[in-house]
Amino acid sequence: MSLSTALPPSWLDGGLRALSTTANHSVLWMGIAAGAGLAGGRARRAATRGILAVAGASALTNAALKPLLPRRRPPAGTGEFATRRGLPAPNSSSFPSGHAASAAGFATGVALEFPVAGAVLTPLAAAVAYSRVHTGVHWPSDVVVGMGVGSAVALATRRWWAVRDEEPATLGPDRRTRALPDGDGMIVFVNPGSGTDDDATRSELEAALPRAEVVEFDPDRDFDTQLDEAITARSPKALGVCGGDGTVVTVASAADRHDLPLAVFPGGTLNHFARDAGVGDVASTAEAVGEGSAELVDLGRVQVDDGKASTFVNTASLGGYPDSVRLRERWQPRLGKWPAAALAMARVLTGAQPLDVTIDGTRHSIWMLFVGNGRYSPADQVPMSRPQIHRGTLDVRYIRADRRLSRTRLVATALTGTLGSSTTYVQRDAATLTVEVDGDGEAVALATDGEVVADGRRFEFRSEPRSVVLYRKLAGG
Numbered sequence: 025m026s027l028s029t030a031l032p033p034s035w036l037d038g039g040l041r042a043l044s045t046t047a048n049h050s051v052l053w054m055g056i057a058a059g060a061g062l063a064g065g066r067a068r069r070a071a072t073r074g075i076l077a078v079a080g081a082s083a084l085t086n087a088a089l090k091p092l093l094p095r096r097r098p099p100a101g102t103g104e105f106a107t108r109r110g111l112p113a114p115n116s117s118s119f120p121s122g123h124a125a126s127a128a129g130f131a132t133g134v135a136l137e138f139p140v141a142g143a144v145l146t147p148l149a150a151a152v153a154y155s156r157v158h159t160g161v162h163w164p165s166d167v168v169v170g171m172g173v174g175s176a177v178a179l180a181t182r183r184w185w186a187v188r189d190e191e192p193a194t195l196g197p198d199r200r201t202r203a204l205p206d207g208d209g210m211i212v213f214v215n216p217g218s219g220t221d222d223d224a225t226r227s228e229l230e231a232a233l234p235r236a237e238v239v240e241f242d243p244d245r246d247f248d249t250q251l252d253e254a255i256t257a258r259s260p261k262a263l264g265v266c267g268g269d270g271t272v273v274t275v276a277s278a279a280d281r282h283d284l285p286l287a288v289f290p291g292g293t294l295n296h297f298a299r300d301a302g303v304g305d306v307a308s309t310a311e312a313v314g315e316g317s318a319e320l321v322d323l324g325r326v327q328v329d330d331g332k333a334s335t336f337v338n339t340a341s342l343g344g345y346p347d348s349v350r351l352r353e354r355w356q357p358r359l360g361k362w363p364a365a366a367l368a369m370a371r372v373l374t375g376a377q378p379l380d381v382t383i384d385g386t387r388h389s390i391w392m393l394f395v396g397n398g399r400y401s402p403a404d405q406v407p408m409s410r411p412q413i414h415r416g417t418l419d420v421r422y423i424r425a426d427r428r429l430s431r432t433r434l435v436a437t438a439l440t441g442t443l444g445s446s447t448t449y450v451q452r453d454a455a456t457l458t459v460e461v462d463g464d465g466e467a468v469a470l471a472t473d474g475e476v477v478a479d480g481r482r483f484e485f486r487s488e489p490r491s492v493v494l495y496r497k498l499a500g501g
Contacts, residue, residue, distance in 0.1 A: 036158070037158075040151070040154070040155040040158045040159060041155070041159055043151060043152055043155050044123065044152065044155035044156060044159055044161075047123050047126070047127065047152045047155075048123075050078050050082065050126045050130075052152070053074065053075065053078050053126060053127070053130040054075065054078075056071070056130075056145070057071035057072070057074060057075045057130075058071075060134075060141075066137060066138050066190075067138060067141065069137050069138075069188065070133070070134040070135075070136075070137035070138035070141055070142075071134065073133040073134065073136060073137050073178070073181055073185065074129070074130040074131070074132075074133035074134040074178070075130070075133075076133065076181055076185075077129035077130060077132060077133035077174065077177050077178035077181055078126045078129050078130050078133075078174075080129065080177040080178075080180075080181070081122075081125040081126055081128070081129035081173055081174040081177040081178070082122060082125065082126055082129075084125070084173060084177060085120055085121075085122045085125045085170065085173055086116070086122055089119070089120055089173070090116055090117035090119070090120075090122075091117070093117065093119050093120075094117045094119075095117050095118040095119035095163075095166070096118060097114065097118045097161060097162070098118070098160050098161070098162070098163055114161060118161075118162055118163060118166050119163075119165070119166050119169065120166050120167075120169040120170035120173055121153065121156050121162045121166040121167045121169075121170035121171075122170065123152055123153065123155075123156050123162075123170070124152070124153035124156060124162075124166070124167040124168075124170030124171045124174065125170040125171065125173045125174035125177075126174060127148075127149035127150075127152040127153050127171070127174065128149055128153065128170070128171035128172070128173075128174030128175045128178070129173075129174030129175065129177050129178045130145070130149065130174075130178075131145040131146050131148070131149035132174065132175045132178035132179065133178040133181065136178065136179070136181075136182065136187050137187060137188065149171075153167045153170070153171055154167070180441075182441075183440070183441025184405065184438055184440065184441045184443075185405075185406070185408075186401070186402045186405045186406070186408040186409075187408070188408045188409050189401065189408070189409040189411065190409075191409075191411075192299075192300065192301060192302025192303075193300050193301055193302065193398060193410045193411055193412055193413045193414075194411065194412050194413075194414060195301065195302075195319035195320060195321050195413055195414045195494065195496065196319050196320060196414045197319070197320060198317075198318070198319055198498055199318045199319060199320055199493055200316050200317070200318070201262075201285045201316050201318045201493050201495070202261050202262055202285060202316055203313075203314060203315055203316030204233075204236075204261060204262055204313050204314065204316075205235075205314050206233055206234050206235040206236070206314065207232075207233025207234070207235050207236025207264070207310070207313055207314075208235040208236070209235075209260060209261035209262065210233065210236040210237070210260060210261060210262045210263065210264050210287065210313065211236070211237045211238075211239055211254060211255070211258060211260040211262075211263055211264065212229065212233070212236050212237070212238045212239070212263075212264030212265065212266060212287070212289070213239050213240075213241060213250075213251065213254075213263065213264065213265050213266070213267075213271070213275050214226055214238055214239065214240050214241065214265075214266045214267065214291065215240075215241050215243075215266070215267035215268070215270075215271040215291070216240055216241070216243075217243055218266075218267035218268040218270075218271055218291050218292045218293075225266055225289055225290060225291045225306060226238070226266055226291065228306045228307075229264075229266060229289045229306050229310065232306055232307060232310035233264075233310050233313060236264060237258070237260075239254055241271070247271075247274045248274065248277075248278065251274070251275065251278040252278070252281075255278065255282050255284075260284065261284070261285075262284055262285045262286070262287065262313070262495070263275055263278065263279045263282075263284050263285070263286050263287070264286070264287040264288075264289060264313075265286070265287070265288055265289065266289040266290075266291035267291045267292055268291065268292020268293060268294070268295065269292060269294065269295065269296050269297050269337065269338055269473045269474060270292075270473055270474065270475050271291075271292070272288055272292075272297050272298070272337055272473075273297075273335050273336060273337045273338075273472070273473050276288075276323065276335065276337055276492055277323070277335040279492050279493075280323060280335075280488075280491045280492055284493075285318055285492075285493040285494070285495060286492050286493065286494055286495065287303075287309055287310075287312075287313050287494075287495040288301065288303045288309070288494065288495075289303075289306055289309060290303075290304050290306075294474075296338050296473075297337045297338055297473075300338075300398075300409070300410040300413065301321060301413060301494060301496065302496055303494065303495070303496055308497040309495055309496070309497070311497055312495040312496055312497045312498075313495050315497075317495065317496065317497055317498045318493045318494055318495050318496060319414075319493075319494055319496050319498070320414060320490035320491075320492070320493060320494070321413050321414060321490070321491070321492050321494045322397055322398055322413050322414055322415070322416060322417075322487055322488060322489050322490060322491060323335055323336075323337060323397065323487075323488045323491040323492060324336040324337070324340060324395065324396075324397035324418065324472075324485065324486075324487055324488070325485070325486050325487075325488055326340050326395075326470065326472065326483055326484065326485045326486075327483070327484045328470055328478040328479075328480035328482070328483055329480040329481060329482050331478065331480070334470075334472055334477050334478065335472075336397055336472035336473050337397055337473060338396070338397060338473045338474075339394060339395065339396050339397065339472070339473065340395045340470060340471065340472045340473075340485065341392065341393060341394050341395065341470075341471050341472075342379065342381075342392070342393040342459065342468055342469070342470060342471075342483065343376070343379050343390060343391055343392035343393055343423075343468075344376045344391060344392045347376075347469060348368040348371070351367075351368035351371060352368040355367065355368060376391055378390065378391060378425035378426075379391070379392075379393075379425075379461070379468065380461070380462040380463060381393075381459050381460060381461055381462060382459070382460045382462060383422070383457070383458070383459050384454075384457060384458055385458075387462065388422070388424060388426060389424065389425040389426040390422045390423055390424055390425055391422075391423040391424075391425050391430070391431070392422065392423050393420075393421075393422040393459065394407075394419075394420070394421040394422065395418050395419070395420055395421075395457060395485050396410070396418065396419035396420075396421075397413060397418065397419075397487065398410050398412050398413035398414070398415075398417060398419065399411060399412040399413075399415070399417050399419050399453065400419045402444075403444065403451050404443055404444020404445075404451070405438075405441070405443050405444065406438070406443070407419070407421070414489070414490060415489065416455055416487045416488075416489030416490075417453050417454075417455065417487060418453065418454050418455065418456070418457060418485055418486075418487050419451070419453060420450075420451070420452050420453070420454050420457055421449070421450065421451045422450050423448055423449060423450075424447065424448045424449075424450060427447055427448045430448045433446060433448050434446060434448045434449060437449070455486065455487050456484070456485065456486045456487070457484075457485040457486075458482070458483070458484050458485075459482070459483045459485070460481065460482045460483075461480075461481040461482070467479035467480050467481055468480065468481065470483060
């Protein structure tokens with residue numbers, strides 16, 4: 025006799041039977057993930073990890089553990105219990121429970137990225153797991169082991185996809201600067217074409233800094249020219265920017281040129297810099313403006329051939345990524361940004377040609393070069409977060425093409441969490457970096473902060489430490 029046959033009829037029977045059925049083929053978890061995906065940001069990332077954990081846990085239990093460890097299902101019972109169960113008896117092995125594995129995998133995966141959401145989902149996952157015992161289709165040990173398998177698979181995803189650290193980067197040192205109550209004396213430059221939520225952000229910052237002057241960029245004129253004209257005419261005490269990373273880097277460069285403190289308000293789609301620098305909250309940044317609380321932050325510079333140096337606040341790259349940006353921009357009007365970006369990256373990776381370059385005097389053949397402003401983490405995986413932007417450091421990473429089966433080996437090590445030990449993946453820190461394209465081929469595209477900015481054959485990267493005074497609410501302040 026199984027535990028479930030000994031249970032008396034209960035008002036819970038119908039609800040648990042329905043819950044167990046809803047979780048068939050992970051439909052319940054896919055539905056929750058779809059809703060979280062629409063929310064975007066952290067919720068989307070958590071849902072993605074949860075679904076990946078479900079896929080891994082389901083494959084492991086159904087394709088490996090059940091065939092290797094066959095076990096009979098609990099006896100169906102008779103009378104009231106048979107009516108109460110009301111579920112068709114599965115034909116597969118009872119051990120372990122696939123429902124429990126998927127439930128625990130999804131909840132654990134979500135919790136890794138979004139602990140609060142994971143805490144909300146945990147009782148639901150536990151209820152799904154228990155429903156398999158209550159309805160008589162699994163032994164309790166099936167469920168316990170299944171939940172362990174699911175949680176283990178979710179935790180293992182961290183080996184090849186690092187969990188993003190939500191703690192902001194360290195800046196510094198602290199710097200008291202001009203206190204501007206209500207934003208008096210500040211010009212905030214707004215890019216009306218940035219992101220999808222810029223109107224809401226703009227309304228919030230206007231309410232928080234009512235005395236600040238808000239100026240919209242004219243998209244048909246050079247932004248640098250508009251900045252210099254406005255600064256010369258108005259002599260502001262500080263600059264602000266509301267827009268995406270492309271707009272932020274333009275205003276940050278102007279703040280550096282004119283020796284003015286800077287306030288950043290996230291008005292773009294991704295807002296990498298605002299998020300990493302810990303200035304993603306309008307209210308706390310506005311409070312820092314009023315108090316004069318600030319910290320110093322690095323900028324990255326890159327000079328292409330003998331031309332003017334370009335600034336970047338996040339990353340610069342050569343190779344496949346700039347090519348994918350150009351394809352995305354070409355396809356985006358027809359497909360939308362995210363589908364165009366995914367298709368462009370797939371197209372570039374499958375048809376990419378190695379790039380022969382000399383890096384700081386040493387010749388290499390590479391697929392792609394990444395240069396980050398500050399130190400990114402983790403060093404032995406795909407970078408997910410940025411713990412420091414204040415030590416005059418460039419995070420240099422490149423993928424070598426001069427190794428046999430380099431792309432295959434790269435994918436294999438990324439999937440197995442051993443990227444850091446791969447000879448095709450190189451990471452190092454530097455204050456400066458010189459990259460020269462070998463041979464007599466065409467110029468190579470350079471992308472900074474997600475936009476292609478120039479083509480060239482010689483690229484000189486450098487970190488300019490503590491270049492900008494950034495308004496940020498100080499810890500404990």
